[in-house]
Amino acid sequence: MPKLLFSKIRFNEIKDLIQNVKRPRRIDIVLNGRRQKKDIQPRTVENINDETYPSKVSWQTDDKLHPTMETLLHDKKYLAAFRSFLQSEFSEENIDFWLACEDFRWTTSQEDLRWKAEGLYQEFIQPSACREINVDHHIRERIKKSLEKPSHSCFDEAQKHVYLLMERDSCPRFLQSDAYLSLKHKSKSLWYI
Template sequence: MPKLLFSKIRFYEIKDIMQNVKRPKRIDIVLNRYKRKKDIECIMVNKTNNETCPARFSWQTDHKLHPTLEKLLLDKIYLAAFHSFLQSEFSEENIEFWLACEDYRATTSPDELCCKAKEIYEEFIQPAACREINVDHHIREKIKKSLEKPSLSCFNEAQKHVYLLMERDSCPRFLHSDAYLSVKHKSRTLWYI
């Protein structure tokens, strides 16, 4: 039997069989590599979705390192940087309206409430105002009606709307901007001094 394996007849039979086998072309090899790469990426995605995977843990900790909009608004340094960032994007009226509403809520005198409410309405909410904010028509009408007898909560709905706009749109861009990174770097270096 071993002689049959290495005989010339057997060798030529194998050679003839090999000619009938379809050999992959170069493009097939490349496509197979691409397919295998996609399979590996799918496996990696499945691994990152597991609770125990270190990649998921590092992403969560990295995500928690960025402050929320609420924390940015409470810190004076970050608030100033965020304000200047919004000025560079020509949307500073949002943060100024939010700050005006916070100041309005801190007002205790009824006379001052009326004056401040009218000022806020004329500056930010009235159609064609100098720093008009982007709020719904229904919110504008509610505020206009509440100006007859303003309460501390008359701007709450508009303030919440503007806050959500900043949280979803402006804040993520700010967290990836050079302004935020420089303030973050300065705060770290000041901590060491």
């Protein structure tokens, strides 16, 4: 026999409370809804520009500001800490691929472009590569076709995919890691030097 959640006395008390509640009639709901819609005025660009808002930085404290993925990749101390964090997670091939693609873009000679592209493909893209990155089959095939006549943009799609993977997955974990927190603490404590 199932257990009763409420005793009969408790049920009667609740039933009495429900009967005493004034319920709005359907017509009242409709009329109030129409009245409220008339009172709402759309905000225009002029209205928004007239108001003064605090700047983003003024209301955020230093503790809430975290570096973006761009900052991690372009600041040497953050990059070193992020790379060592990725090594600890066995996914440093992502940052190495991204940095290799950045180096590849600055290649000027067509001969250098060809052998660098082949080296990037063999090291990071090719199935069963020693440091294979996580990209889908379609990206692999497009890169393989582009190796016949390599250009500066043949790895762009894969680089963007790896960047987004690091930004969405690795970067948030890094910002919560001990490596980042100690780096942040160290930079705060050395302000007087």
